[in-house]
Amino acid sequence: MFEVVKTEGKARRGVFQCAHGTVRTPVFMNVGTQAAIKGGVSALDLKELGCQIELSNTYHLHVRPGDDTVRALGGLHKFMRWDGPILTDSGGFQVFSLAKLRQIREEGVTFASHVDGRRIFMGPEESMCIQSNLGSDIAMAFDECVENPARYEYAKASVERTTRWLERCIREHRRLNALPDAVNPHQQLFGINQGCTYKDLRIHHMQQIAQLDCDGYAIGGLAVGEPTEIMYEILDAVEPYAPKEKPRYLMGVGTPSNIIEGVARGVDFFDCVMPARNARHGKLYTWKGAINLKNEKYRLDESPIDAECDCPVCRNFSKAYLRHLMKAEEVLALRLCVMHNLYFYNKLMQRIRDALDAGAFAQFRAEYSGVLDERI
Numbered sequence: 123m124f125e126v127v128k129t130e131g132k133a134r135r136g137v138f139q140c141a142h143g144t145v146r147t148p149v150f151m152n153v154g155t156q157a158a159i160k161g162g163v164s165a166l167d168l169k170e171l172g173c174q175i176e177l178s179n180t181y182h183l184h185v186r187p188g189d190d191t192v193r194a195l196g197g198l199h200k201f202m203r204w205d206g207p208i209l210t211d212s213g214g215f216q217v218f219s220l221a222k223l224r225q226i227r228e229e230g231v232t233f234a235s236h237v238d239g240r241r242i243f244m245g246p247e248e249s250m251c252i253q254s255n256l257g258s259d260i261a262m263a264f265d266e267c268v269e270n271p272a273r274y275e276y277a278k279a280s281v282e283r284t285t286r287w288l289e290r291c292i293r294e295h296r297r298l299n300a301l302p303d304a305v306n307p308h309q310q311l312f313g314i315n316q317g318c319t320y321k322d323l324r325i326h327h328m329q330q331i332a333q334l335d336c337d338g339y340a341i342g343g344l345a346v347g348e349p350t351e352i353m354y355e356i357l358d359a360v361e362p363y364a365p366k367e368k369p370r371y372l373m374g375v376g377t378p379s380n381i382i383e384g385v386a387r388g389v390d391f392f393d394c395v396m397p398a399r400n401a402r403h404g405k406l407y408t409w410k411g412a413i414n415l416k417n418e419k420y421r422l423d424e425s426p427i428d429a430e431c432d433c434p435v436c437r438n439f440s441k442a443y444l445r446h447l448m449k450a451e452e453v454l455a456l457r458l459c460v461m462h463n464l465y466f467y468n469k470l471m472q473r474i475r476d477a478l479d480a481g482a483f484a485q486f487r488a489e490y491s492g493v494l495d496e497r498i
């Protein structure tokens with residue numbers, strides 16, 4: 123299902139196969155939380171933006187419209203008109219960050235929906251069942267997300283529970299895939315490494331879950347407010363214990379520089395709401411750094427966002443026009459800006475892959491890591 127075709131240092135060029143196609147890695151997953159990309163971008167647009175794999179959210183789709191509804195409509199691919207690979211996250215992160223009045227027990231978590239306050243129970247089996255109903259290509263294991271900084275003893279107990287939950291996820295996932303009416307009987311399952319910022323817990327947990335033979339391994343609970351250097355240190359510590367022949371996914375990361383540095387530390391999959399969220403606020407990425415579109419200096423600027431960019435937005439519209447749309451609060455401003463930023467991220471991954479293929483990733487990293495995060 124996954125093959126590393128080339129390496130440079132710890133960085134890997136890979137090919138990942140799943141039921142809805144082939145993904146060339148390193149890859150950035152484009153986030154469509156509620157089966158839509160925020161900013162008025164549809165799955166049809168994603169094709170034009172160079173997206174290889176879309177990510178949707180188990181918690182949100184369970185709360186609304188309900189995974190039983192999506193299943194009755196033929197699964198998420200058919201529902202949102204995306205025929206490429208889809209990863210669904212487990213809902214764990216949202217249960218622990220969005221939902222109110224949580225109660226954590228060994229069986230799972232009871233919480234109040236952030237939409238209507240309805241009491242919902244979600245444990246490993248429920249998360250697997252929801253993701254099976256959605257029919258994604260990759261399901262994520264249900265884990266406990268602990269806020270940083272956390273006390274060592276709590277983090278340790280939480281990691282142990284996350285391992286027990288992963289064992290339950292694996293059993294339930296196998297059972298659901300084998301059902302004759304499974305939406306996607308070839309769904310794969312990724313386990314998630316936790317352990318807050320404690321290197322010994324991280325390493326021990328990765329060693330434990332590596333034995334459970336998941337289809338891939340994610341590193342969760344990072345990029346949640348800790349300094350970037352700590353995140354890199356954890357990645358450096360954990361990487362040697364992540365199975366070499368399986369894909370690695372760094373959840374919720376990050377800026378263009380974070381991604382380049384993640385690739386340099388052996389990561390294959392990334393996802394982040396940042397490019398779309400920043401676009402909605404007028405922060406746009408270029409190959410020379412990030413710009414603020416709302417700036418007065420762009421009032422009469424007839425050039426595109428980035429002269430080097432060949433996205434549908436840069437091919438047609440000027441900064442002056444886009445700035446006007448944003449000032450006038452036109453919905454079109456959000457859509458066009460989100461399209462540019464997502465294209466930029468997908469292009470960034472393409473250029474990383476090209477550099478790896480050419481044996482020139484170190485050069486690429488030296489040239490762009492840092493520069494791309496700067497404000498110009």
Ligand SMILES: [Zn+2]
Nearest residue numbers: 431433436462
């Ligand atoms: Zn562009």
